[in-house]
Amino acid sequence: xxxxxxxxxxxxxxxxxLSLIKSCAHDSHLRQIHARILRTRSLEEPTISLRFLSxxxxxxxxxxxxxxxxxxxxxxxxxxxxxxxxxxxxxxxxSPAEGLYLYREMRRLGQRTDPLTSSFCVKSCIKMESLxxxxxxxxxxxRDGHQSDSLLLTALMDFYSICYKSEEACAVFDEMPERDxxxxxxxxxxxxxxxxxxxVLAVFDAMIxxxxxxQPDDVTCLHVLQxxxxxxxxxFGGKVHEYIEERGYGDAVKLCNSLITMYSRCGSMDKAFMVxxxxxxxxxxxxxxLISGLAMNGRGKEAIEAYLAMLRANVVPDDQxxxxxxxxxxxxxxxxxxxxxxxxxxKDFKITPNVHHYGCMVDLLxxxxxxxxxxxxxxxxxxxxxxxxxxxxxxxxxxxxHVTLGERVVWHLTELKAxxxxxxxxxxxxxxxxxxxxxxxxxxxxMKENQIQTTPGCTTITLNGIxxxxxxxxxxxxxxxxxYTMLDEIGSQLKIAGYVPEISSExxxxxxxxxxxxxxxxxxxxAIAFGILATPPGTTLRLANNLRICVDxxxxxKVLSSVYDRIxxxxxxxxxxxxxxxxxxxxxxx
DNA sequence: GTAGGGTTAG
Numbered sequence: 001x002x003x004x005x006x007x008x009x010x011x012x013x014x015x016x017x018l019s020l021i022k023s024c025a026h027d028s029h030l031r032q033i034h035a036r037i038l039r040t041r042s043l044e045e046p047t048i049s050l051r052f053l054s055x056x057x058x059x060x061x062x063x064x065x066x067x068x069x070x071x072x073x074x075x076x077x078x079x080x081x082x083x084x085x086x087x088x089x090x091x092x093x094x095s096p097a098e099g100l101y102l103y104r105e106m107r108r109l110g111q112r113t114d115p116l117t118s119s120f121c122v123k124s125c126i127k128m129e130s131l132x133x134x135x136x137x138x139x140x141x142x143r144d145g146h147q148s149d150s151l152l153l154t155a156l157m158d159f160y161s162i163c164y165k166s167e168e169a170c171a172v173f174d175e176m177p178e179r180d181x182x183x184x185x186x187x188x189x190x191x192x193x194x195x196x197x198x199x200v201l202a203v204f205d206a207m208i209x210x211x212x213x214x215q216p217d218d219v220t221c222l223h224v225l226q227x228x229x230x231x232x233x234x235x236f237g238g239k240v241h242e243y244i245e246e247r248g249y250g251d252a253v254k255l256c257n258s259l260i261t262m263y264s265r266c267g268s269m270d271k272a273f274m275v276x277x278x279x280x281x282x283x284x285x286x287x288x289x290l291i292s293g294l295a296m297n298g299r300g301k302e303a304i305e306a307y308l309a310m311l312r313a314n315v316v317p318d319d320q321x322x323x324x325x326x327x328x329x330x331x332x333x334x335x336x337x338x339x340x341x342x343x344x345x346x347k348d349f350k351i352t353p354n355v356h357h358y359g360c361m362v363d364l365l366x367x368x369x370x371x372x373x374x375x376x377x378x379x380x381x382x383x384x385x386x387x388x389x390x391x392x393x394x395x396x397x398x399x400x401x402h403v404t405l406g407e408r409v410v411w412h413l414t415e416l417k418a419x420x421x422x423x424x425x426x427x428x429x430x431x432x433x434x435x436x437x438x439x440x441x442x443x444x445x446x447m448k449e450n451q452i453q454t455t456p457g458c459t460t461i462t463l464n465g466i467x468x469x470x471x472x473x474x475x476x477x478x479x480x481x482x483x484y485t486m487l488d489e490i491g492s493q494l495k496i497a498g499y500v501p502e503i504s505s506e507x508x509x510x511x512x513x514x515x516x517x518x519x520x521x522x523x524x525x526x527a528i529a530f531g532i533l534a535t536p537p538g539t540t541l542r543l544a545n546n547l548r549i550c551v552d553x554x555x556x557x558k559v560l561s562s563v564y565d566r567i568x569x570x571x572x573x574x575x576x577x578x579x580x581x582x583x584x585x586x587x588x589x590x
Numbered sequence: 591g592t593a594g595g596g597t598t599a600g
Contacts, residue, residue: 047592054593084594119595154596185597219598226599254599261600289600320600 013040014048021051030056030067043074050081057089065093080112087120096124100133115141115149122155126162134159150176154183161190181214188223198467200227201236208243218249225258232544232571233462234266241275250278257285264293267542267569267576284315292324297576298585300332319351326360330367331575333589338364355383359392366396367589371405387418391426398429406430421447421454459523459545461531470526477530487529490560491520499559502552524553524570532564540567548572548590558584 017040020033033052042048049071056068068089075082083106090099103121106113118141125134138156141147153176160169169190176183184207191199204224207216216224221240228237241259249255256279263272276282276290287310294303307325310317317325322345329338342361345351353361358381365374374393378385390412397406410427413419424447431439446452459470468477477483501520524545531541549557549572557568562582570577578585 050593057594079592081591081593088594116593116595123595149595151596156596158596180596182597187597189597217597222598252599257599259599283599285600287600292600318600324600 014042014045017042017048018051021048021055024055028063030059030064034067034071037071038074043071044076046079046081049075050085053082053085053089057085057092065089065095065098069098080114080117083111084114084116084120087117087124091120091123091127096127097130099124113140113144115146115152118144118146119152119155122152122159126155126159129163131163131165134163147175148177150178150180150183154186157183157190158186161186161193164194166190166194166196179212179214181217181220184212184214185217185219185223188220188227192223192226197227197231200224201231201233201465204240215247216243218244218252218255221249221255222258225255225262229262229265231462231467232266232460232542233465233467234263234268234542235462235465237262237266238271251280253279253281253283253286257283257289260286260289260293264289264297265571265576267297267571267578269293269297269299282313282315284310284318284321287313287315288318288321288324291321291328295324295328295331296574297578298331298587298589300328300334303328303332304334304337317345317349317351319354319357322349322351323356323360326357326364330360330364331586331590333364333368335364335368335370352382355386355389358385359389362389362392363396366393367399369400371396371400371402375405385412387413387416387420390416390418391423394423394426398426398433401430401433403430403434403436419452421452424452425454455547457523457545457547459527459543461527461541461543463531463534468527468530470523470530472523473521474523474526477526479530479533482533483526483529486533487520487525490525490529490532490564493563494556494559497559497563499555502550502555522550522553524549525556528557528560528568531568532566537565540569542569542571544571546573548574549577554584554588554590558582 017033017037020036024030024033037043037048037052052071053068056064056071058064059067068086072078072082072086078086083102087099087102090096090102100121103113103117106117118137121137122134125137141152141156146152153172157169157172160166160172170187173179173183173187184203188200188203191197191203200223204216204220206212207214207220221244224240225237228234228240244250244255256275259275260272263269263275272290272293276286279286287306291303291306294306303325307317307321310321322341325341326338328334329341338361342353342357345357346353358377361377362374365377371393374396378389378393390409394406394409397409406427410419410423413423424443428440428443431443456471461468470477474480524543527543528541531543535541549570554577557570557577557579559582560566561568561579568579570579575586575590
């Protein structure tokens with residue numbers, strides 16, 4: 001405890017200083033206030049010091065903590081509250097580690113700590129992503145007997161989740177004496193981060209079913225919508241949408257933006273539009289979400305129209321808006337438009353192109369066949385091109401069967417030490433497309449020797465809220481016999497309608513017959529067969545694939561959409577394909 | 591007593 005030196009400033013002066021701190025709009029004014037506090041010798045007035053420290057802590061990142069640190073160093077015997085305020089300031093600043101040093105200093109001095117002290121330290125550890133730091137704090141929490149503080153434990157859970165320690169996070173959750181909505185939200189965000197998306201939906205169901213003792217709030221919905229997005233679970237997303245309306249969250253901009261993204265990424269662009277149109281306040285995120293949605297769904301012209309409408313609505317575009325606009329151009333082959341927007345973004349909006357923008361441009365130029373121009377663009381980048389950029393170009397080399405540039409790109413990837421299985425698969429594709437089986441064998445051998453595993457293709461289809469998953473040659477589904485029979489039946493129907501297996505999609509050097517056989521059991525086809533089998537005629541089939549859909553499956557879906565009179569929507573790694581009446585929305589441009 | 595903690599859209 002600080003000796004009770006009576007403050008030298010009058011009550012009136014104290015009031016005045018407090019109101020100054022309270023109304024301090026700009027961080028830069030903190031310096032003047034600090035000087036004034038020193039002048040009036042009111043540093044020893046705990047009310048003022050605390051108010052000052054917490055004001056500085058909530059200041060913008062770099063500036064505030066400097067004022068707080070300077071101020072704090074002048075306090076002779078800081079109280080627990082003052083220590084906490086200082087650690088809080090550090091935890092939100094660019095130097096969160098300082099908070100942990102101060103915490104150690106407190107313990108060295110024998111200063112008491114409370115759950116808030118630990119809470120701010122956990123925040124520091126989250127910012128630093130320091131697992132060891134967090135483990136130490138966790139140990140301290142237990143030793144100090146603070147393990148029944150729900151708020152502290154929630155922060156700790158979040159910490160484990162961010163460090164990808166979902167089991168530890170769940171263990172903390174299980175030990176919590178009380179779990180409110182925020183605690184459940186952190187659990188959900190932990191599941192999301194650790195790819196346990198199905199569990200997210202289960203938790204939402206449990207919450208609305210009254211099993212958790214608390215109802216989902218707006219943040220819960222944001223998380224669940226993300227899960228629906230990645231699961232391609234548009235029905236469940238619709239359920240969340242209804243809940244949002246029921247709870248009266250319908251005007252929340254963040255939620256609407258999230259709905260737009262979910263619907264458009266699930267291929268329900270009409271619903272995304274409905275949400276968008278219903279918004280009274282639209283911000284740059286809303287417009288960008290709409291633009292990217294249109295882009296992904298292959299509606300490039302409309303995406304550009306939306307962009308122009310956005311400008312008319314006086315909403316200023318940012319970097320992500322341009323990512324959407326440029327990807328719209330690249331997905332729809334709008335080369336000239338893309339070039340214009342790319343030049344305009346830095347000239348008219350002072351936005352420096354980032355890797356995503358360059359990625360779109362490389363994609364745009366590459367697909368259009370201007371491979372050399374795309375290569376030049378990469379070399380002209382001010383920042384070092386990352387592996388994704390090179391991969392984009394490699395993809396274009398595959399489309400245009402450009403062997404020499406493809407090899408050069410792989411060399412660049414090797415230099416970055418960033419080669420992945422997918423890169424070799426693309427290289428294989430290039431060699432096999434020009435019939436160089438010797439090289440194909442060579443690459444295969446290399447992959448085998450270096451134990452490079454390819455990502456298995458996987459397709460999901462959601463029926464009545466249940467996600468069914470298929471891999472190539474899948475035999476794990478309970479209805480596998482029916483599915484394979486159905487697939488054979490579909491195959492012969494489609495052949496009558498003129499479908500011919502596109503054997504270039506099969507990379508092995510086999511006879512055409514064998515190639516056709518191998519292709520016929522791609523996961524997309526299995527999922528489609530299951531969909532036809534399990535749903536009444538007329539039902540839209542919605543699939544999602546983790547890779548790029550191959551040419552053969554694309555043809556297959558096109559013909560099927562006409563022969564079976566079904567709408568098929570397939571989401572692959574980079575876009576959506578709407579098949580209807582024998583055509584695809586992407587116009588075979590992908 | 592002062593003041594202070596956890597989740598969050600493209």
